[in-house]
Amino acid sequence: MKTTYIQLSLSAVLLLGIYSCKKGEVAATEVSASDSTVATVTDSVSSAATMEVKDKQFIKTADVNMEVKDVYEATVSIEKTVQDLGGFVTHSNLQSSILSEDTYNTSDHEAMLIKKYHTENTMQVRVPTEKLGELLTKINDKKVFLNYRTINAEDVTSNIKYAEMEGKRIKKTGENIDQLKTNKDKVKLDNDNMAEGNLQQLATMDTTDNIKYSTIDIYIKEPKLRIAEIAVSNTRNIDNQYKFNFIYDAKNAFVEGFYLIQKIAVGLITIWPLVLILGAVLYFLRKRKLTKTEHKKVQE
Incomplete structure (x- = not known):
C-alpha cells in the first residue's frame, strides 16, 4: 500500500514537471515573437554596461573599434548623441591619410588632381554611467563591421571604503598634530599631513567622477579607400609658356x-x-734685362 502511494506521488510530480516545462517553452516562444525589439537591444549591449549590484560601486569603461560607411557623418552623429545623453567629448581626432596623389592634364589650362585617401577618427567621450548601454546601442547602429568592443566594470567598493578610512586617519593625525607644541617639526608634520589630505581628496574626487561618468574610447574608419577629384590648373603648360x-x-x-x-x-x-707694385716690378725687370743686353754688346 505504501509502495503504491509513493509510485503515484512520483508519477504526479513527473507529470507536473513535464507540464511546467511545456508551459515555459510556450511562454518563451510568445515573448520572443512579441518582443523581438527588446531581445535585439539586449543582445547588442553587454550586461556589463548596465550591471547594477546592491552595495557595489563600479567604474565602467568601454573600447569600441568598428568600420562605418562615412566617418565624418558617424562622428557628427556620435557627438550629437553623446550631448543628448548628457555627456561630453574629451577628444576627437578626425584625419585623412593620403595614400597617393596624381595630377592628370585635361587641356592646355586645366588638370584634374586625383587623391586616394583613408579617413579615420579616434574619439574619447564620457557619458553618465546609467546611459552607457544606451550610447553603445546607438553607436552600434552606425557600424558596417565591428572589429571589437570591450566593456570593463571595475569594482571599486573596497577602494572607496579604504579612502574613507584614510580620510579618518588623516583627520585624526591632524588633531594629534594640533596638540603638539608649536615648533619647526610641528609645522613640517602639519604641512605633510595637509598635502596627504589634499591628495586623498583629489583621488576621492576622481573616483567619484569616474563612477558617475563612464569613459568610452571609439575608433572608427571606413572599409574602403576614398577618391577625391579636384579641378586644378595645368601648371606644366603654364611653366612651359613662361619658361x-x-x-x-x-x-x-x-x-x-x-x-x-x-x-x-x-x-x-x-x-x-x-x-702699381706689379708695374714697378715689371719696369725694374725690363730695365735690368736691357742693361744686361747693352753690357753684352759692349763686351763683344
Missing part, C-alpha cells in the same frame, strides 16, 4: 653685361696698389 622669353632675356643679358664691365672696373680700381 623662356628671348627679347626679355637678351635685354637683361645686355644690362647685366654692362654691370659686369662696371664691376670689373671698380675691382681694378680697388686693387690699384697691387697693379
Whole structure:
C-alpha cells in the first residue's frame, strides 16, 4: 500500500514537471515573437554596461573599434548623441591619410588632381554611467563591421571604503598634530599631513567622477579607400609658356653685361696698389734685362 502511494506521488510530480516545462517553452516562444525589439537591444549591449549590484560601486569603461560607411557623418552623429545623453567629448581626432596623389592634364589650362585617401577618427567621450548601454546601442547602429568592443566594470567598493578610512586617519593625525607644541617639526608634520589630505581628496574626487561618468574610447574608419577629384590648373603648360622669353632675356643679358664691365672696373680700381707694385716690378725687370743686353754688346 505504501509502495503504491509513493509510485503515484512520483508519477504526479513527473507529470507536473513535464507540464511546467511545456508551459515555459510556450511562454518563451510568445515573448520572443512579441518582443523581438527588446531581445535585439539586449543582445547588442553587454550586461556589463548596465550591471547594477546592491552595495557595489563600479567604474565602467568601454573600447569600441568598428568600420562605418562615412566617418565624418558617424562622428557628427556620435557627438550629437553623446550631448543628448548628457555627456561630453574629451577628444576627437578626425584625419585623412593620403595614400597617393596624381595630377592628370585635361587641356592646355586645366588638370584634374586625383587623391586616394583613408579617413579615420579616434574619439574619447564620457557619458553618465546609467546611459552607457544606451550610447553603445546607438553607436552600434552606425557600424558596417565591428572589429571589437570591450566593456570593463571595475569594482571599486573596497577602494572607496579604504579612502574613507584614510580620510579618518588623516583627520585624526591632524588633531594629534594640533596638540603638539608649536615648533619647526610641528609645522613640517602639519604641512605633510595637509598635502596627504589634499591628495586623498583629489583621488576621492576622481573616483567619484569616474563612477558617475563612464569613459568610452571609439575608433572608427571606413572599409574602403576614398577618391577625391579636384579641378586644378595645368601648371606644366603654364611653366612651359613662361619658361623662356628671348627679347626679355637678351635685354637683361645686355644690362647685366654692362654691370659686369662696371664691376670689373671698380675691382681694378680697388686693387690699384697691387697693379702699381706689379708695374714697378715689371719696369725694374725690363730695365735690368736691357742693361744686361747693352753690357753684352759692349763686351763683344
